[in-house]
Amino acid sequence: MAVSLPVYLDNHSTTMPDPRVVEAMLPYFTERYGNAASRQHEFGWVAEAAVELARKQVARIIGATPSEIIFTSGATESLNLAILGIAASLRHRGRHLITAVTEHRAVLDPVRYLEGDGFRVTRLPVDRFGLIDLDELREAIGNETILVTIMSANNEIGTIAPLQKIGEICRGRGVLFHTDATQAVSRIPLDVREGRIDLLSFSAHKMHGPKGVGALFCRAGQPPVAPSAQILGGGHERGFRSGTLNVPAIVGFGKAAELAIAEMEQSRTRVASLRDRLVHELREDLDDLCVNGHPTERLDNNASITFPHAKADSVIMEMKDIAVSTGAACSSATPEPSHVLQAIGLTKEDAASTLRFGLSKFTTEGDIDYAIGRVVRSVKAVRARSMAIA
Numbered sequence: 001m002a003v004s005l006p007v008y009l010d011n012h013s014t015t016m017p018d019p020r021v022v023e024a025m026l027p028y029f030t031e032r033y034g035n036a037a038s039r040q041h042e043f044g045w046v047a048e049a050a051v052e053l054a055r056k057q058v059a060r061i062i063g064a065t066p067s068e069i070i071f072t073s074g075a076t077e078s079l080n081l082a083i084l085g086i087a088a089s090l091r092h093r094g095r096h097l098i099t100a101v102t103e104h105r106a107v108l109d110p111v112r113y114l115e116g117d118g119f120r121v122t123r124l125p126v127d128r129f130g131l132i133d134l135d136e137l138r139e140a141i142g143n144e145t146i147l148v149t150i151m152s153a154n155n156e157i158g159t160i161a162p163l164q165k166i167g168e169i170c171r172g173r174g175v176l177f178h179t180d181a182t183q184a185v186s187r188i189p190l191d192v193r194e195g196r197i198d199l200l201s202f203s204a205h206k207m208h209g210p211k212g213v214g215a216l217f218c219r220a221g222q223p224p225v226a227p228s229a230q231i232l233g234g235g236h237e238r239g240f241r242s243g244t245l246n247v248p249a250i251v252g253f254g255k256a257a258e259l260a261i262a263e264m265e266q267s268r269t270r271v272a273s274l275r276d277r278l279v280h281e282l283r284e285d286l287d288d289l290c291v292n293g294h295p296t297e298r299l300d301n302n303a304s305i306t307f308p309h310a311k312a313d314s315v316i317m318e319m320k321d322i323a324v325s326t327g328a329a330c331s332s333a334t335p336e337p338s339h340v341l342q343a344i345g346l347t348k349e350d351a352a353s354t355l356r357f358g359l360s361k362f363t364t365e366g367d368i369d370y371a372i373g374r375v376v377r378s379v380k381a382v383r384a385r386s387m388a389i390a
């Protein structure tokens with residue numbers, strides 16, 4: 001089978017839009033270009049109906065109701081709205097937040113900002129698999145705690161958090177629980193009621209939808225979960241997020257959610273077996289490699305692999321026809337090795353010798369066969385060169 005090059009194995013950074021998603025979006029760039037907030041004519045009604053259908057589709061993939069969904073420009077904005085918005089609306093009740101050291105920068109940065117604004121922050125450590133200790137979480141919660149934010153699945157090592165247990169601990173103590181589910185939605189079944197989740201952030205482009213659109217789930221109820229708006233003007237999205245809605249992107253997000261619901265089970269097993277074959281065959285040829293993350297509680301599409309004595313940057317340079325990364329795209333600009341890999345106990349050297357593979361439903365057997373050969377040859381070449389120098 002012919003492989004189309006380069007092979008894309010960086011699906012934690014972004015995913016290929018499903019062609020059916022693109023097709024669903026197209027009319028909203030051309031004849032259906034109305035503003036979903038225009039109440040006085042057909043163009044507006046058509047756009048609004050499309051947005052409301054998408055809201056149902058997006059709500060359904062996390063077991064929420066449509067009125068609990070706020071559309072945003074992506075997970076980064078959702079995370080900022082959740083964290084800064086809850087801090088602002090509950091600061092009279094307390095000024096303590098709890099998170100984990102392995103979170104994405106889009107969580108860590110707003111949390112750090114709040115630290116400069118009079119909040120106290122507990123950053124829970126993780127074990128060698130990337131899991132927090134639930135007893136440490138229990139102990140960290142105090143009278144001042146207003147929010148716990150823990151990611152559903154890690155974007156580097158794929159470890160899945162015990163959401164329901166964390167949710168129950170938070171609910172029992174009257175503390176809000178927010179989760180960054182950007183890597184989890186569409187890859188594992190998620191249910192906000194079962195998980196006792198109060199707020200949940202996610203993004204279309206990590207699930208074969210378009211870039212520039214995401215959602216924040218805020219639980220309804222008495223009282224409802226209500227972060228203070230961070231973007232003002234016009235009162236769109238029930239006042240939580242002003243600005244003209246990106247209708248084509250929202251339509252694509254809805255379609256991506258619908259497809260993910262229909263195809264998740266089937267694609268999960270296929271992707272997991274491709275991932276397992278990748279790891280297994282790399283291990284056959286490079287017996288000293290190390291797979292990071294949790295052995296079982298992990299995303300099916302992830303393999304974070306350390307190749308000791310082979311700098312990841314050099315390995316990547318060696319195989320320009322394979323798209324993989326050393327870690328989160330967002331921190332690739334900084335030369336520091338991954339904070340996640342160091343948090344699970346890797347040395348800086350091992351962290352800098354780690355490749356992150358991210359598969360998707362579009363990954364083929366041919367892609368994996370090709371990648372195995374390329375990675376093995378590249379790691380060996382880099383090692384041979386550094387031996388020659390030493």
Ligand SMILES: *Cc1c(COP(=O)(O)O)cnc(C)c1O
Nearest residue numbers: 074075076104106155182183203
């Ligand atoms: C990609 C990602 C984000 C950022 O999402 P954007 O939609 O690109 O802003 C946040 N958290 C995690 C875990 C991610 O993987």
